[in-house]
Every structure is written in structure tokens, then in C-alpha cells.
Amino acid sequence: MNDKIAILGAGPLASILARRIPRSVRKVIIGRPKAAAVALADEVGGIASDQASSVRGCRVIFLTVPAGEVAQALTEIQPHLSAxxxxxxxxxxxxxxxxxxxAGVRIVAAKVIGHxxxxxxxxxxxxxxxxxxPDEAGLLEALLERVGPVVRGDERRVQAALEAIRDVMVGARDELRRRLxxxxxxxxxxxVAIxxxxxxxxxxxxxxxxxAGREGWRYAGADETAASRVSQ
Known part of the structure; x- marks a missing residue:
């Protein structure tokens, strides 16, 4: 397959992916209403659609729709996925x-810890x-390295991490309110002060x-490296 990818969804996470995945990668933004997909596609030089069939020919399909819509999205795109x-x-x-x-769909996980x-x-x-x-990890690292550090781990820990951050921050907020x-x-x-x-x-x-961790994450200038790895 070629280097065309699809982003299914047009919300905040889809916008982040569309802007940070290398511009050399052809992007299909699939969202409803189509107007949201069009606005995002125009910004990143991609193609907009509101049809699941638009995943045809895409090497990678990122599902950024809400959890309650993932199963339906998979059902809709399955007949149109390329081998x-x-x-x-x-x-x-x-x-x-x-x-x-x-059945017949290769699904992997890429979960983001961040607001x-x-x-x-x-x-x-x-x-x-x-x-x-290994090959899939290399491909996804090339596509997502501008989002932030990319690591391999147990996807179940991401939800636990997000919950831990929220729980601690709620406690900190309450303590801040008291002290302020x-x-x-x-x-x-x-x-307002908080x-x-x-x-x-x-x-x-x-x-x-x-x-050291921050220096290991390259944002500016990552396009050339990522593009070369995606095209391999």
C-alpha cells in the first residue's frame, strides 16, 4: 500500500493527529458532519469525506471517534479496508x-496520555x-513521533494513568481552594486564581x-525523519 492514512473523526484528537502527522503523508479526514472534516482537511492539505468507504487504499486508519461509536465505525469501514x-x-x-x-481486521492500540x-x-x-x-511499531512511531514520546506498554495502564491524574488533581484542587x-x-x-x-x-x-526526557522528543524538524521512515 501507499502512504495514505485515514483519520476517522474530526474532534480534538483528530485535529491533533492531522496537524502533527507529517505533511508528506496523504491524509483522508472522515467525519460527520462533513463540514467539520472539510475544515480540518483544508487546514492540513488533506481530503475530506463523510463516507466510510473512503478508507479504501489507506495504509493506516486511526479511530478517534468516541468509545461508544467505535464498534459501529469498525462495522462501517470493514468492507472497504484494503488488504x-x-x-x-x-x-x-x-x-x-x-x-x-x-473478523479479518488487524486492530492495534495507540493511546494518548495528555489533555x-x-x-x-x-x-x-x-x-x-x-x-x-515490530514493523507496525516502527510505522506508528514514524507517524506519531510529533505527537509526543511514543512508547510500548500495556494499553490498560493508560486509562489507569488518566484516572490517577484526575483523582490526584481533584484532591489538589480542593486543597488549593481551602488554602487560597x-x-x-x-x-x-x-x-479564577487556580x-x-x-x-x-x-x-x-x-x-x-x-x-533529558524532553530533549529526547523531537517536534520541530521531525518531518524529514518521519517521512523517510513511513515511505520505507
């Missing part, structure tokens, strides 16, 4: 084993690959001592 096509489930809530009954709002502004996420062979109120700030402005200051402070704290 050897790789379907990538990106829903953190569903594992490959949850979708194993889709889409920040990632849309340029922040990296962590991509966890699972159920992939104790400083005498009016209750109405406490949430929203304005906390994300930046958290990023700074998280980055302490982690410069």
Missing part, C-alpha cells in the same frame, strides 16, 4: 480485546502502543529534573 490495512484504536476506554470479534486542550496549543502527549509487531480561601481571597475569585496559575506551576514542577 493489510492497520486499524488503530485510540479510545482509552476500549482495549483491542474488546474489539477482537471484528487535548493543551495539546492543541502545542504541548506533547505520551503515546502508548500495544498489540503491535485561607489567604483571604474572595470565594468568587478562588477558581485556573490562571495552577496549570503553569504544574508544568514547571513536572518538568523539574526531566529535561
Amino acid at each position: 493489510g490495512a492497520l486499524v488503530v484504536n485510540m479510545s482509552a476506554e476500549l482495549t483491542v480485546s474488546d474489539l477482537a470479534e471484528t 487535548t486542550d493543551d495539546m492543541e496549543q502545542g504541548s506533547p502527549g505520551v503515546v502508548v502502543l500495544d498489540q503491535v509487531g 480561601s485561607a489567604t483571604g481571597l474572595p470565594p468568587a475569585v478562588v477558581p 485556573a490562571a496559575a495552577a496549570p503553569g506551576v504544574l508544568r514547571a514542577v513536572a518538568a523539574e529534573g526531566e529535561t
